[in-house]
Amino acid sequence: MEKVILVRYGEIHLKGKNRWMFDDMLLENMQHALKDFDVKIERVSGRYLVRGYKESKEKQVIASLQNVAGLYSVSPAIEFLHDQQTLKNVALDLCKDCQGTFKVETNRADKTYALTSMEVSRDVGGFILAKNKNVKVDIHKPQTVLNIDIRENGKTYVFFDVYHCVGGLPVGSAGKGLLLLSGGIDSPVAGYMMAKRGVKLAALHFHSYPYTSLQAKEKVLQLAKVVAKYNGAMKVHIVSLTKIQEAIHEHCDPDFMITIMRRFMMRIAEYLCKKEGYQMIVTGESLGQVASQTIESMTVIGEVIKDVPLLKPLVAFDKVDTIEISKKIGAFDISIQPYEDCCTVFLPKTPVTRPKLAKTLREESRLDVDALMQEALQTLELIEI
Numbered sequence: 001m002e003k004v005i006l007v008r009y010g011e012i013h014l015k016g017k018n019r020w021m022f023d024d025m026l027l028e029n030m031q032h033a034l035k036d037f038d039v040k041i042e043r044v045s046g047r048y049l050v051r052g053y054k055e056s057k058e059k060q061v062i063a064s065l066q067n068v069a070g071l072y073s074v075s076p077a078i079e080f081l082h083d084q085q086t087l088k089n090v091a092l093d094l095c096k097d098c099q100g101t102f103k104v105e106t107n108r109a110d111k112t113y114a115l116t117s118m119e120v121s122r123d124v125g126g127f128i129l130a131k132n133k134n135v136k137v138d139i140h141k142p143q144t145v146l147n148i149d150i151r152e153n154g155k156t157y158v159f160f161d162v163y164h165c166v167g168g169l170p171v172g173s174a175g176k177g178l179l180l181l182s183g184g185i186d187s188p189v190a191g192y193m194m195a196k197r198g199v200k201l202a203a204l205h206f207h208s209y210p211y212t213s214l215q216a217k218e219k220v221l222q223l224a225k226v227v228a229k230y231n232g233a234m235k236v237h238i239v240s241l242t243k244i245q246e247a248i249h250e251h252c253d254p255d256f257m258i259t260i261m262r263r264f265m266m267r268i269a270e271y272l273c274k275k276e277g278y279q280m281i282v283t284g285e286s287l288g289q290v291a292s293q294t295i296e297s298m299t300v301i302g303e304v305i306k307d308v309p310l311l312k313p314l315v316a317f318d319k320v321d322t323i324e325i326s327k328k329i330g331a332f333d334i335s336i337q338p339y340e341d342c343c344t345v346f347l348p349k350t351p352v353t354r355p356k357l358a359k360t361l362r363e364e365s366r367l368d369v370d371a372l373m374q375e376a377l378q379t380l381e382l383i384e385i
Contacts, residue, residue: 001080007048010072025170045152070170077159088127101138106148174198178278186284188331191227193313202235216339226331240379251366254348296354
């Protein structure tokens with residue numbers, strides 16, 4: 001008999017002949033997440049097992065597993081060889097301090113087991129009722145649920161708690177992406193959503209020092225650490241937009257500042273994608289949220305990208321939806337720190353909300369786009385998170 005952590009995965013079970021690839025990536029990501037703990041991870045049919053950890057570290061191990069994309073839930077459990085009497089004794093011992101209503105739920109993956117799932121639940125539940133006079137059965141809204149998982153490896157697992165994880169697919173299974181990471185609420189959430197779908201992310205941040213502060217840069221690095229909890233080790237590319245913004249401010253219609261500035265951002269992002277092998281650009285844009293996120297603005301801004309897909313996982317999110325996830329992943333309190341990002345510099349009083357491509361190109365023609373691009377890229381700084 002041994003205390004283990006029972007680990008369940010999500011969408012991987014839907015995969016076909018290439019499932020082994022997802023399994024291998026998930027196992028590698030779990031090993032990375034638990035590298036600071038002396039544990040062994042073992043595959044069993046339909047599950048993983050984490051064993052050998054110190055009891056005092058159990059909560060930390062569980063918390064680390066909860067951040068691994070591709071995992072659905074985890075449970076600390078008692079493991080033992082199939083035996084109905086042993087099962088009843090273990091269940092009774094776990095329930096010795098229980099009071100109020102309870103229910104026994106059984107999952108019988110091993111179809112050779114002598115009893116059906118319902119028979120196991122009935123037998124174990126009846127045994128507990130006979131021995132513990134402080135409980136009664138409620139199958140609809142029980143205060144306590146005792147779970148039994150009978151696996152094909154010849155072992156049974158009994159547990160109370162189910163801790164939910166990120167879900168989705170293992171990071172790395174859906175390619176590599178470049179996240180445009182600002183200091184706001186949206187972009188870290190977009191990064192989390194893409195990591196959850198299996199994308200291994202790097203980040204690109206634009207600053208406008210000295211118009212923006214060094215604290216604003218530090219804030220973004222803190223947000224990158226939040227994303228890295230779910231994404232793993234992460235490169236953060238940092239580029240200065242100061243000269244570009246000054247040139248737009250000097251030579252172009254001020255109402256087009258944001259439109260033209262974001263076109264430069266996309267050009268730089270695509271350049272880095274091609275140079276570093278990132279397969280997509282990811283932004284935190286939500287349709288209609290601000291002037292640069294109307295469909296007309298998105299179309300004109302995205303027009304400069306020629307060879308790399310631009311993905312917007314929050315495009316249909318309400319702000320309250322984004323804030324809820326931001327709080328859940330631990331980014332919100334960082335995001336609302338009052339340090340300006342580059343989008344607040346030279347902010348026009350009436351930014352164009354429905355830009356025409358022809359008008360944008362006329363304004364942009366007043367700039368030496370290639371020279372400004374090269375000057376910005378010379379400021380590139382790389383930080384490893």
